[in-house]
Amino acid sequence: PGTGYGVRGVSDGSGVGVAGEAQGNFGAGVLGRVPGTGWGVRGISSNSGIGVEGESQAGPGAGVSAKASLAGTALLIDGSIGVRGNAPAFLHTATPTNVDASRTIIDNPMTNGDPNAMLVVTYVISATDPLITAPIGVYYDSGSGRWLIFRADGNNMPFGAKFNVLVIKKVP
Incomplete structure (x- = not known):
């Protein structure tokens, strides 16, 4: 009761302050629970x-899992989201090898062969890249197993056009 720490661990800078490990196939190495407001586990x-x-x-495990009731929020972010490595966000550029008329073919391990992936695509506008004034869309081509970005006006996709792509996957 009151304020303070239930468990406190301090590292000298080369180790771990508090470590928890679950034995067997199920359990929790570290569990934090708060009956009211506050943090169950907090890292700063x-x-x-x-x-x-x-x-x-x-x-197929998850590094971090967030869960909430139907009325709650599973993940609350206050700031930008950064990605690195084999990331779910990437830049796609239309090139002579991936353009077919009004479409550009996305070839990325995050999207290839996955018709159920959800893609959020935005066109990148800059002073040096070609300008597309038409709406764009995406669709999955089951024959090639690839997602495509297309111009809704049917005009040719210009080489050098750039698109930000965010991939969201539904997992069991």
Whole structure:
């Protein structure tokens, strides 16, 4: 009761302050629970570190899982989202090898062969890239197993046109 720490661990900078490990095939290495307002588990980074990190080392697991009631919010973000590595967000550029008339073919491991992926695509406008004034759309071509970005006006896709692509996957 009151304020303070239930468990506190301090590292000298080269180790772990508190470690928890579940034995067997199920359980929780560390569990934080708050009956009212506050944080069950909280990580704070002061400088350029990471406040909380999750990692899935094998199989189809998840590094971080968030869950809420139907009325709640599973993941609350206050700031931008950064991605790196084999990321669900990438830049696609229309080139002579991926343009077919009014379409450009996306060839990316995050989207290839997945007709159920959800793609959010935005056109990149800059002073040096070609301008597309028509609406754009996306569709999945089951014959090639690829997603395509198309111009709704049917005009040719210009080489050098750039698109930001965000891929969202529904998993069991």
